[in-house]
Amino acid sequence: xxxxxxxxxxxxxxxxxxxxxxxxxxxxxxxxxxxxxxxxxxxxxxxxxxxxxxxxxxxxxxxxxxxxxxxxxxxxxxxxxxxxxxxxxxxxxxxxxxxxxxxxxxxxxxxxxxxxxxxxxxxxxxxxxxxxxxxxxxxxxxxxxxxxxxxxxxxxxxxxxxxxxxxxxxxxxxxxxxxxxxxxxxxxxxxxxxxxxxxxxxxxxxxxxxxxxxxxxxxxxxxxxxxxxxxxxxxxxxxxxxxxxxxxxxxxxxxxxxxxxxxxxxxxxxxxxxxxxxxxxxxxxxxxxxxxxxxxxxxxxxxxxxxxxxxxxxxxxxxxxxxxxxxxxxxxxxxxxxxxxxxxxxxxxxxxxxxxxxxxxxxxxxxxxxxxxxxxxxxxxxxxxxxxxxxxxxxxxxxxxxxxxxxxxxxxxxxxxx
Amino acid sequence: xxxxxxxxxxxxxxxxxxxxxxxxxxxxxxxxxxxxxxxxxxxxxxxxxxxxxxxxxxxxxxxxxxxxxxxxxxxxxxxxxxxxxxxxxxxxxxxxxxxxxxxxxxxxxxxxxxxxxxxxxxxxxxxxxxxxxxxxxxxxxxxxxxxxxxxxxxxxxxxxxxxxxxxxxxxxxxxxxxxxxxxxxxxxxxxxxxxxxxxxxxxxxxxxxxxxxxxxxxxxxxxxxxxxxxxxxxxxxxxxxxxxxxxxxxxxxxxxxxxxxxxxxxxxxxxxxxxxxxxxxxxxxxxxxxxxxxxxxxxxxxxxxxxxxxxxxxxxxxxxxxxxxxxxxxxxxxxxxxxxxxxxxxxxxxxxxxxxxxxxxxxxxxxxxxxxxxxxxxxxxxxxxxxxxxxxxxxxxxxxxxxxxxxxxxxxxxxxxx
Numbered sequence: 001x002x003x004x005x006x007x008x009x010x011x012x013x014x015x016x017x018x019x020x021x022x023x024x025x026x027x028x029x030x031x032x033x034x035x036x037x038x039x040x041x042x043x044x045x046x047x048x049x050x051x052x053x054x055x056x057x058x059x060x061x062x063x064x065x066x067x068x069x070x071x072x073x074x075x076x077x078x079x080x081x082x083x084x085x086x087x088x089x090x091x092x093x094x095x096x097x098x099x100x101x102x103x104x105x106x107x108x109x110x111x112x113x114x115x116x117x118x119x120x121x122x123x124x125x126x127x128x129x130x131x132x133x134x135x136x137x138x139x140x141x142x143x144x145x146x147x148x149x150x151x152x153x154x155x156x157x158x159x160x161x162x163x164x165x166x167x168x169x170x171x172x173x174x175x176x177x178x179x180x181x182x183x184x185x186x187x188x189x190x191x192x193x194x195x196x197x198x199x200x201x202x203x204x205x206x207x208x209x210x211x212x213x214x215x216x217x218x219x220x221x222x223x224x225x226x227x228x229x230x231x232x233x234x235x236x237x238x239x240x241x242x243x244x245x246x247x248x249x250x251x252x253x254x255x256x257x258x259x260x261x262x263x264x265x266x267x268x269x270x271x272x273x274x275x276x277x278x279x280x281x282x283x284x285x286x287x288x289x290x291x292x293x294x295x296x297x298x299x300x301x302x303x304x305x306x307x308x309x310x311x312x313x314x315x316x317x318x319x320x321x322x323x324x325x326x327x328x329x330x331x332x333x334x335x336x337x338x339x340x341x342x343x344x345x346x347x348x349x350x351x352x353x354x355x356x357x358x359x360x361x362x363x364x365x366x367x368x369x370x371x372x373x374x375x376x377x378x379x380x381x382x383x384x385x386x387x388x389x390x391x392x393x394x395x396x397x398x399x400x401x402x403x404x405x406x407x408x409x410x411x412x413x414x415x416x417x418x
Numbered sequence: 419x420x421x422x423x424x425x426x427x428x429x430x431x432x433x434x435x436x437x438x439x440x441x442x443x444x445x446x447x448x449x450x451x452x453x454x455x456x457x458x459x460x461x462x463x464x465x466x467x468x469x470x471x472x473x474x475x476x477x478x479x480x481x482x483x484x485x486x487x488x489x490x491x492x493x494x495x496x497x498x499x500x501x502x503x504x505x506x507x508x509x510x511x512x513x514x515x516x517x518x519x520x521x522x523x524x525x526x527x528x529x530x531x532x533x534x535x536x537x538x539x540x541x542x543x544x545x546x547x548x549x550x551x552x553x554x555x556x557x558x559x560x561x562x563x564x565x566x567x568x569x570x571x572x573x574x575x576x577x578x579x580x581x582x583x584x585x586x587x588x589x590x591x592x593x594x595x596x597x598x599x600x601x602x603x604x605x606x607x608x609x610x611x612x613x614x615x616x617x618x619x620x621x622x623x624x625x626x627x628x629x630x631x632x633x634x635x636x637x638x639x640x641x642x643x644x645x646x647x648x649x650x651x652x653x654x655x656x657x658x659x660x661x662x663x664x665x666x667x668x669x670x671x672x673x674x675x676x677x678x679x680x681x682x683x684x685x686x687x688x689x690x691x692x693x694x695x696x697x698x699x700x701x702x703x704x705x706x707x708x709x710x711x712x713x714x715x716x717x718x719x720x721x722x723x724x725x726x727x728x729x730x731x732x733x734x735x736x737x738x739x740x741x742x743x744x745x746x747x748x749x750x751x752x753x754x755x756x757x758x759x760x761x762x763x764x765x766x767x768x769x770x771x772x773x774x775x776x777x778x779x780x781x782x783x784x785x786x787x788x789x790x791x792x793x794x795x796x797x798x799x800x801x802x803x804x805x806x807x808x809x810x811x812x813x814x815x816x817x818x819x820x821x822x823x824x825x826x827x828x829x830x831x832x833x834x835x836x
Contacts, residue, residue: 019753022777102798108787110797117809118779200809221639221810242832249834335437357827359440361536369526369830378835379528379826380520391535391618391823392639392811405809408797409775412787414660416667417796 003183007191010179011198014119014144017176021142022116024173026093029140032171033089037082039163040132044078050159051128058126058152070127071153081132081160084383088136091382094400095142109411116142117405118200121192122385123214125206126150131160135178137385141403146199148181148189150206158182193218203386203398208313223398225389227313228258228341230371233330233356235347236267240274242368243346247278249370250344252285256315258387259342259364259374263310263320265330268294271323275299279321287317294323310337327352331359338362340389342371363389363396421601425609428597429616432537432562435594439560440534444511446589447558451507453585455500458550461581462496468577469546476544476570488545489571499550499578502801506554509800512818513560527829534560535823536618539610540803541632543624544568549578553596555803559821564597564617566607568624576600611636621804621816626731641816643781643807645731646676646759648789651748651774653765654685658692660786661764665696667788668762670703674733676805677760677782677792681728681738683748686712689741693717697739705735712741728755745770749777756780758807760789781807781814 040047051073058071100112120143124130131149138145149157161180168175181188193202196219203223204214211224232250234243250261266274271294279289279299289295290305302321309320310333324330327345334343344366345356353367364374374397376384381399388394394402458465469491476489518530538561542548549567556563567575579598586593599606611620614637621641622632629642650668652661668679684692689712697707697717707713708723720739727738728751742748745763752761762784763774771785782792792815794802799817806812812820 019777019779022779023773104796104798108791108796221808223810239832245832245834253835353829355441359437361437361440362825364826364828366828367830369828369833370835372835373526373828373833374826378522378526380522390639392641395823396826405813407780408782408792408814410782410784410787410791411771412785414657414663415787415791416663417671417788417790 003185003188004191006183007181007188008195010146010181011119011192011195013176014146014179015198017174018116018118018144020174021144021177024142028171028173029093029142030089032167032173033085033136033140035167035170036132036136036164037085037089039167040078040082040085040160043159043163044075047078047156047159047163048073048075050155053155054126054153061152063152067126070125071156073128073156077129081129084133085136088140088383091140091400093140094404099406106415107413108415111409111411112406113409114401114404115407117403119144119146119198120403121146121148121199121202121220123148123189123202123204123206123210124150125210126153128153128156128160130205131157131180132164134385135164137383137400137403139177141400143403144177144179146179146181146192148192151184154182154184189214190217193220196220205386221393223386223388223390223394225258225339225341225387227339228260229262229311229313229337229339230259230341231263231265231334231338231343232261232371233265233324233327233334233343233345234267234270234274235327235330235345235349235352236269237349237352238267238270238274238346239348240270243274244278244281246344246346246368246370248281248285250372251282251287251319252317253370253372255317258313259371260315261319261371262312262314263322263337265333266321266323267327267330268323268325271295272298275321282319285317287319290318290320292322295321298323313339327355331356335359335361341387342366342374344369344371363387421603421606422609424601425599425606426613428564428599429537429610429613431594432564432597433616435592436534436536436562438592439562439595442560442591446591447511447560448507450585450589450591451503451554451558453588454550454554454582455503455507457581457585458496458500458503458578461577462493465496465574465577465581466491466493468573471573472544472571479570481570485544488543489574491546491574495547499547502551503554506558506801509558509818511558512822517824524833525831526833529827529829530824531827532819532822533825535821537562537564537616538821539564539566539617539620539638541566541607541620541622541624541628542568543628544571546571546574546578548623549575549598550582552803553582555801555818555821557595559818561821562595562597564599564610566599566610569602572600572602607632608635611638614638623804639811641804641806641808641812643676643757643759643805645757646678647680647729647731647755647757648677648759649681649683649752649756649761650679650789651683651742651745651752651761651763652685652688652692653745653748653763653767653770654687655767655770656685656688656692656764657766658688661692662696662699664762664764664786664788666699666703668790669700669705669737670735671788671790673735676731677789678733679737679789680730680732681740681755683740683742683751685745685748686741686743689713690716693739693741700737703735705737708736708738710740713739716741731757745773749774753777753779759805760784760792762787762789781805
């Protein structure tokens with residue numbers, strides 16, 4: 001099989017399917033999504049059998065426990081996938097919403113209407129549930145989707161995909177609306193990323209190295225976040241008990257995710273009162289501390305943080321700590337070393353809260369709350385397909401609306417330009 | 419001078435200036451813009467002198483009349499630049515608008531707030547008025563701007579830029595908010611386009627070759643349109659008198675611009691009644707017609723259109739004409755050969771109007787109006803910095819809102835994630 005031709009064929013068919021499906025109604029989409037959920041449940045045993053093949057190959061290849069956990073399906077996970085599709089069916093259809101409307105002096109009536117984007121490519125690692133989640137969200141937003149999952153999950157992905165594809169066919173929806181690249185050839189992605197005439201956006205999901213590779217190779221616009229270096233700044237006016245709860249939660253509740261805190265900043269006037277108790281609590285929770293010189297002076301025996309620490313996403317029970325002179329230095333640190341993802345201030349000062357919200361150049365800026373809330377479900381979006389630290393198109397958690405664009409539709413009655 | 423270092427210095431200073439200016443108030447911005455207008459008027463003679471140098475060099479270099487016209491300044495054009503800055507001052511400030519707001523069950527109060535993007539680079543050809551327009555729009559949206567104009571307009575650009583820069587300094591605004599690259603070295607743009615750590619978006623303005631070069635080289639997201647291949651489809655249910663007016667206007671009112679019609683599609687059932695009169699009118703207006711076989715049969719002596727014609731932006735008094743079997747074929751033609759810019763249907767059929775609006779995958783889709791209205795001013799946006807045929811971030815005419823992003827600001831009172 002000529003990979004290049006095969007990838008081109010998939011891209012061309014996706015674009016054709018998208019154009020054919022521009023008039024798909026909300027009801028049809030919801031019926032398809034609901035039946036996809038039923039079909040996953042009905043085929044649970046087949047999905048688990050396919051997943052067993054992936055799991056045993058991965059075990060033989062010596063993959064880590066965390067890797068195997070992400071790869072594994074069981075009855076509960078299949079049920080979660082089905083429930084997730086049902087939830088997507090219940091979410092409002094974003095397509096067709098009139099975002100703005102103006103009647104011009106010459107009578108032209110201009111509507112800015114939310115519309116499907118077109119063809120979305122999603123490149124992800126070996127997590128089979130991502131396959132059905134992405135199909136569900138892209139389909140509800142009216143986009144065709146091209147999926148490329150990690151090769152270690154290929155049997156599981158093919159099994160899930162076939163179940164979902166069969167539902168499309170039953171409802172006479174163009175099968176090109178959902179596509180899975182099944183070749184093991186890694187060059188498939190390189191070809192895919194050059195097809196900017198057919199694919200409108202690429203969303204890579206996974207580690208920083210995967211994302212950097214996609215950005216490097218892609219001629220198609222990419223929406224992404226590289227990493228989450230999130231901060232909590234404990235202000236001089238902070239309620240220190242609240243600060244302890246928020247910082248502990250931001251670091252420890254789930255340290256491996258992108259909205260966990262990686263660096264804690266503390267105003268110098270509260271450092272002596274705050275740091276010893278806070279660091280003790282962290283150490284009791286198994287967190288390794290890497291501190292600035294002043295932190296190390298206040299809490300003896302603390303390991304020194306390097307410049308590199310401030311730029312590192314540990315994704316682990318490690319935390320860098322820096323004492324700052326004032327809110328200006330805290331904001332400058334966050335804008336310089338952070339990843340513009342999620343940052344929080346703990347303060348009782350009205351002035352400082354607004355100052356922080358305005359001047360921190362990040363997707364999500366918090367006052368008196370844990371950074372761990374940056375998440376589509378927590379934000380009330382009902383879903384999440386990723387988080388963006390880009391500034392164009394989508395910033396922060398992304399769900400259905402972020403999978404749409406808009407077009408202008410203009411109603412006239414014979415207007416010509418003077 | 420080391421160009422690479424110089425460009426890096428400009429980019430770094432722009433980002434710093436942007437971050438320093440995140441708290442610039444609306445009133446300050448408007449005062450600065452209004453004084454910039456006054457300063458342009460006060461320095462009119464100096465601007466005209468600088469422009470004379472550019473003009474005489476361009477004449478010596480044998481530039482075309484159209485080129486010299488775009489390059490030339492006179493009293494009226496300087497006044498237009500000043501008025502344009504005053505109009506931008508009067509437009510509402512887009513920054514700070516709360517686009518959405520949700521209170522979550524746990525009490526978190528989440529605001530989606532319109533925010534400045536950061537550093538915007540604009541690459542344009544030798545039109546000095548673009549210099550002050552771009553400064554005005556980017557400054558009002560709170561962005562730092564890096565300008566790179568055509569080298570033939572360098573004296574004019576430097577003169578305009580110096581006048582505007584002096585106003586910033588008077589008001590103690592960071593001078594890095596506006597920047598002009600003055601080196602003649604063409605490699606400057608190549609370096610600039612690699613600085614994705616400092617520059618957030620590039621907007622190229624000019625011909626297709628300039629834009630393709632920018633897209634090819636850029637690591638920074640680009641917002642652009644390559645070209646405008648716009649269509650008017652005369653439906654079987656069209657009011658044919660209205661169709662004649664709309665098609666003539668779309669082609670002839672200003673044939674050199676991107677929203678002019680390049681291809682007219684006509685339903686076969688009205689072709690015999692419509693085409694002879696329409697083509698006669700076009701020919702009287704100096705328009706050369708290139709037709710499909712059926713067009714050539716209906717109007718003898720018409721030159722045959724090639725496949726390439728349907729993909730060509732003539733930007734001139736040339737028009738391709740195709741007779742189609744039905745609205746499906748018209749829509750398929752537009753989605754296949756068009757540039758997804760602006761397309762119009764002339765029809766009295768309610769069904770067909772909605773079908774066309776929904777299925778044509780273009781930035782601006784019209785019913786019963788000329789495509790020539792695709793323009794920020796005509797759309798009531800009060801300004802225009804360009805037109806996008808991209809689907810991400812901005813589509814169609816772009817003004818102040820399209821020069822912004824959003825961020826989430828989250829107000830809590832101690833929330834941690836369970």
